[in-house]
Amino acid sequence: MKKYSNGIDFFKNYLTPKRDEPLTWNTFNTKNQIKLISTIDSLPGVNVEGEISQTEIEIILQIKQEIELLKSTYTEVSPDRLDIDLAIIFHRNLKKLRWGRFQIEDYGMWRWLSINFFLTEVFWRWGEDEFQKRKYYESSKSCYDRLIGERSRRLFPLRYFITGERLYDTHFGYSLLEKLAEKSREERSGGFGNLFNNLTETKLISPNEYTSKTMSKILLTGNKLASNNDVQYAFVRYNAYRRRLLNYASESIFEREICLFNS
Amino acid sequence: MSERIIKIEPYKTYDDIIKLSGKVSISDINLEIGIPENRTLNLYKYEISDSVQFIPREHESLEIKINLNWRKDFQISTFNSILLDSENPAEVLALRVQIQCEKTRWCSEQKKIDLSTITNRTLLNFQIPLNEVKNFIRVVAFITREIEGPNTVLNIPTSSLSIVSTCKDLSIQIDEIKEIGGEYLPISPGNIGDLAFDMQGLENPFELPRILYSEELKEFLTRDDLSSVNASILTALFYFLDQYLKWTIFICRLDLNDKHHKSIIDLFSGYCNISKEELIAVIEKDKFCPEQTLSYLDVSNKLFKGLQLQNKYKRELKNLFKQDAK
Numbered sequence: 001m002k003k004y005s006n007g008i009d010f011f012k013n014y015l016t017p018k019r020d021e022p023l024t025w026n027t028f029n030t031k032n033q034i035k036l037i038s039t040i041d042s043l044p045g046v047n048v049e050g051e052i053s054q055t056e057i058e059i060i061l062q063i064k065q066e067i068e069l070l071k072s073t074y075t076e077v078s079p080d081r082l083d084i085d086l087a088i089i090f091h092r093n094l095k096k097l098r099w100g101r102f103q104i105e106d107y108g109m110w111r112w113l114s115i116n117f118f119l120t121e122v123f124w125r126w127g128e129d130e131f132q133k134r135k136y137y138e139s140s141k142s143c144y145d146r147l148i149g150e151r152s153r154r155l156f157p158l159r160y161f162i163t164g165e166r167l168y169d170t171h172f173g174y175s176l177l178e179k180l181a182e183k184s185r186e187e188r189s190g191g192f193g194n195l196f197n198n199l200t201e202t203k204l205i206s207p208n209e210y211t212s213k214t215m216s217k218i219l220l221t222g223n224k225l226a227s228n229n230d231v232q233y234a235f236v237r238y239n240a241y242r243r244r245l246l247n248y249a250s251e252s253i254f255e256r257e258i259c260l261f262n263s
Numbered sequence: 264m265s266e267r268i269i270k271i272e273p274y275k276t277y278d279d280i281i282k283l284s285g286k287v288s289i290s291d292i293n294l295e296i297g298i299p300e301n302r303t304l305n306l307y308k309y310e311i312s313d314s315v316q317f318i319p320r321e322h323e324s325l326e327i328k329i330n331l332n333w334r335k336d337f338q339i340s341t342f343n344s345i346l347l348d349s350e351n352p353a354e355v356l357a358l359r360v361q362i363q364c365e366k367t368r369w370c371s372e373q374k375k376i377d378l379s380t381i382t383n384r385t386l387l388n389f390q391i392p393l394n395e396v397k398n399f400i401r402v403v404a405f406i407t408r409e410i411e412g413p414n415t416v417l418n419i420p421t422s423s424l425s426i427v428s429t430c431k432d433l434s435i436q437i438d439e440i441k442e443i444g445g446e447y448l449p450i451s452p453g454n455i456g457d458l459a460f461d462m463q464g465l466e467n468p469f470e471l472p473r474i475l476y477s478e479e480l481k482e483f484l485t486r487d488d489l490s491s492v493n494a495s496i497l498t499a500l501f502y503f504l505d506q507y508l509k510w511t512i513f514i515c516r517l518d519l520n521d522k523h524h525k526s527i528i529d530l531f532s533g534y535c536n537i538s539k540e541e542l543i544a545v546i547e548k549d550k551f552c553p554e555q556t557l558s559y560l561d562v563s564n565k566l567f568k569g570l571q572l573q574n575k576y577k578r579e580l581k582n583l584f585k586q587d588a589k
Binding site: 203207245248 | 273274276359361363364365366367368369370371372373392393394395396397405407420422423424425426451
C-alpha cells in the first residue's frame with residue numbers, strides 16, 4: 001500500500017480550512033476526487049512511498065461498491081445511522097488483505113487511502129448535510145478532519161476498521177456488529193456516536209475485546225438504548241475503575257456498576 | 264466559607280509479592296532469549312552474535328514463557344492482612360496474567376492461576392501474533408479478589424475483581440522507537456532568532472515544555488538520512504531530557520490522568536531504570552527540599568547512563584565516526 005511520509009503538521013500547514021474564506025477554500029467540497037488528489041500531489045514537499053497492489057485496488061473498489069449499495073438500500077436513513085454498517089464493510093474487506101492491528105498506527109497509509117479513494121463517501125457521511133445548509137466552513141472542516149485526520153484515529157477508513165477490530169469475534173463473526181447496525185438504522189436515538197468515539201480513542205485493553213463487546217451489547221442492543229450521555233458516562237466510569245480488573249467481569253457487574261442507564 | 268478536604272484513603276494493597284521472569288522463544292529459528300533482571304528486553308535488532316541480528320518483524324509470532332516466583336520472605340499468608348479475618352487467601356484470591364500492547368490495544372488471553380499452585384516451576388506460555396502488536400508488549404499480572412465479601416471493613420477491598428496486588432511488569436520492545444519528536448516530547452520548528460534550539464514553557468507546571476528548533480534548520484532536521492543531523496540530535500538529547508527531568512521533578516504539578524505527564528513518567532522510568540512509583544515519590548517530595556535535590560542528582564546520573572545504554576549510543580556514535588572517516 002502507498003503512504004504519505006509527511007507528518008500531520010505538513011498537511012495542517014497547507015490544508016487547514018479557514019473560517020474567513022470558506023468559499024474560496026473548497027478543496028474538500030468539490031466532490032471531485034481527481035482535483036483533490038492533484039491539489040495534494042502538487043503541494044511542495046509532499047512525498048508518497050510504496051506501491052499499491054492489484055489486490056489492494058480490487059478490495060478498495062469492492063468497499064466503494066458496497067458503500068454505494070448501502071446508500072441505495074437505505075435512502076431514508078441518515079448517513080450517521082449507517083456507521084456500524086460502514087464498520088462491517090471496511091473491516092470485512094480489509095481483513096482479506098490480512099491487515100491487523102499493526103497497520104492501525106500507520107497513519108500515513110490511512111491518510112493516503114482516505115484522500116485518494118474516499119472523498120465522495122466522506123462528503124456524503126460528514127460534509128453534505130452542512131453544505132446543504134450553506135455552512136461551508138463546517139462542511140469543509142468535517143471533510144478535512146476525516147480525510148486528513150488531525151486526530152489520526154478519526155481518519156475515515158481507519159475509524160471504521162478499528163471499530164470492526166473491536167467488535168468482530170472469531171467465534172461469533174459480525175453478529176454483534178449486525179445487531180448494532182440494525183438498532184442504529186431502526187432507532188432515532190441511541191449513543192452510537194459516542195460509542196464509536198470511545199471504541200476508537202480509549203484504551204480499553206481486554207482479552208478478545210471482552211470489555212468493548214460487553215459494554216456495546218449492554219448499552220445499545222437492548223430494548224431501550226443508552227443515550228450519548230449514558231454511553232459517555234459508562235466509559236468514564238469504566239476508566240475510573242482502575243483498581244479493579246473487569247476483563248472478565250460478568251455482564252451483571254457491568255450492568256450494575258458501569259453501564260448505568262434506565263433500561 | 265472555608266474549604267475542607269476530606270481525604271478518603273484507598274483500600275490496602277500489597278504490591279510486588281510475586282516476581283515475573285521469563286524468556287522469549289522463536290521456534291522457527293530455535294532461539295530463546297531471556298528477559299534480563301531489569302525486566303526490560305529490547306528485541307529490536309537484538310544481537311544474537313557479533314554479526315547476526317534478530318529482527319522480530321521477520322517472524323509471524325513470538326512465544327513468551329513466563330515463570331512465577333514468590334519474592335523472598337513472602338508467601339501466600341502475606342495476603343491475610345488484606346482479607347477479612349475469616350478468609351483464606353487461596354480460596355479468595357487468584358493471580359491473573361496477560362500480555363498486552365498499549366499501542367494497538369491488543370490483549371492476549373488471560374491466565375488465571377490459583378495462588379496455592381505457584382512454585383518456581385510454574386510456567387505460562389503465551390503466543391504473540393506480531394501482526395497485532397507494535398513497539399512494546401508488556402506482561403502484566405495482578406492478584407485479584409475473586410469472591411464478593413461483606414462490606415464491613417473500610418480499608419479491605421470486598422468487591423470481586425478488586426486488584427489487591429500488582430506485579431512489576433515485564434516489557435519487551437519489538438520495534439524501533441523514535442522518541443524525540445514522537446509520542447513523548449513536543450518538538451517543532453519556530454522563529455527563535457540566532458538560536459539553533461530552544462526550550463520554552465519550562466515555568467509552566469501543567470504543560471510539557473516544548474523544544475523548538477530554528478525554522479532555517481527545518482529542511483535538514485526533518486530528514487533522517489543525514490549523519491550530521493543524527494549526531495546533533497544524539498548530542499542534544501542529553502540536555503533536553505535532563506531539562507525535562509528537572510521540569511518533571513521541580514516544576515511539574517503531576518497529574519497522572521494527564522496522558523503527557525503519564526508518558527514522561529514512563530519515559531524516565533524506562534531510561535533511568537527505576538520504578539514509576541519511586542520516581543513519583545521523588546516528584547511528590549517538597550519542591551527543592553534537600554532530599555528532592557539529592558534524588559534528582561541520582562536520577563539524572565542514571566538517566567545519563569540509561570540513555571546511552573538503551574539507545575546503544577556507543578554503537579551509533581561509532582557508526583557515525585566510521586561514516587565520517589571514510
